[in-house]
Amino acid sequence: MEQPAYQNPLRTGAMRPAELLPWLAAGSGFFLFPDYLQLGAQILIMVLFAMSLDMILGYAGIVSLGHAALFGTGAYTAGILSAHIGWSEPLSGLVIAGLVAGVVGLVCGAVILYTRGLTLLMLTLAVTILLQELANEQEHWTGGDDGLQGVVMQPLFGVFEFDLYGRTAYLYALAVLFVVFLAARAIVNSSFGQSLRGIRENERRMHAIGCPVYRQMLRAYTIAAVMAGVAGALLAQTTEFVALDVLSFERSGDVMIMLILGGTGRLYGAFIGAPLYMILQDQLAKLSPEYWLFGIGALLVATILYAPEGMLGLAERLRAWVRREDS
């Protein structure tokens, strides 16, 4: 076949060397910070959760303040499976939790996505509040305010016990994150992913070129729901506990802040934002248990003012500037 005169003109899907960095960092973290692996596992889980928000917010442009609904659904599904039904095999529990969250996402999305803007925002919020209240009321199943006790995980693959140091938890979360990331990366670089970008950039035009916009958005919402559910399930499984705060407004807000700090619509924003937010939170809370939120707030204000596209956006701008100076 004749080679076209232009070289890979979209350049969206090719793996770049820089993409290895977060994985090298996460991998070396296991050896460098053996005392922080529990925190590390939680960071990886929030990376996954923020990445799932990126799928709808960054790619399809759906602004949701209720993404915790899906995270919490996954967490409670995995927790209840083990605590009440005795299904304590982690991998299958993870898959079931992802599927349940996907179904919840599909049903909620089917209603929510008929709306736009503020109405949509309020509906996502309402769903989370409803689910949290439901979890609060159904004490028999969820433990209500006290949280769900009695979650026990069987060893991973029947071999690797979930240890006190979080070694298994960390590697388990890292492996799941990697697999889900590969899928998410393929999806956002596919024709479907391009179509989501189109909806974000100009929904009117997408209608005018014959795109079934509602169906595409619902697909994206459901995929993001599965990812969020898997993240929630990971948290339940690695901590062997589920608290009501998995369904809280704060969690929805936190994950959005993480994504905005890192940068939306890039998939890797989650890899910057979640660790940045959580490590800062950890350090600031040690420094000043009362005022740590002030530090987070200041960082957010600075980001919005000086790096509205997040840390990755800032990095891209710097790189473009350096190149211009060079030439």
Place this chain on the structure above:
Amino acid sequence: MSEPLLEVRDLSKSFGALVVADAVSLTLRPGARHALIGPNGAGKTTLVNLITGTVEPSGGVILLDGHDITHWPQARRVKGGLARTFQINTLFRGLSVLENVCMAVSERRSLSARLWRRADARGDVIAEAMALLESVKLDADAQRQVRELPYGRQRLVELAIALGLHPKVLLLDEPAAGVPSTESHVLLEAVAGLPESIAVLMIEHDMDIVFRFAETITVLVSGAILTEGTPAEVGADPRVREVYLGENAELHGGRR
């Protein structure tokens, strides 16, 4: 005579007491080069919105290639061969020119439901989009973001997206609005180069372009058709001069 590709019968739309389309009837046959003119506020864009399905009509029927599409959703009409451009650029501003056109091509090929295969590996889609960009002389700008292009060049992207849908009926809503007169020939050449078989309806204020392009002209005033005829007939009609052309000092007075 061949069967009409687009037939609009007694199409009406009113918002309360305001009638924006008053029993409008139009027929486009294969190969039609039809212009729709009329003073500002005559309801020309509303007519396009009614035909494409962004506005629900109060009455009347729309037939596309023999099918009654009056109540079809917008996307289905597009798949049926109806494409439009917008009076004000309606583009994917944060994406490259090439990606803008690829969007239309892959939607036409129904690829947008494909989750796994990389979009940039679809050489056929990219090659087709590049060919379209060449046809409107935008190939050199393929990699630039749309928002970096001057407005007039963005108008060409607007056209290329519509062409990427392989329409049977193409509705052009003031394609030359905002295009410097030195560049409007590129646009006209692209329109002139369209396949003979498709029907084109163009809304345009620039009378030079209208008279060069159109074989039939419909004059719309206050939502109703005043007259329809060949450019010579319409140009000679005193009523047309009075309501529309009279606004300009002379026939070729340009816009407004």
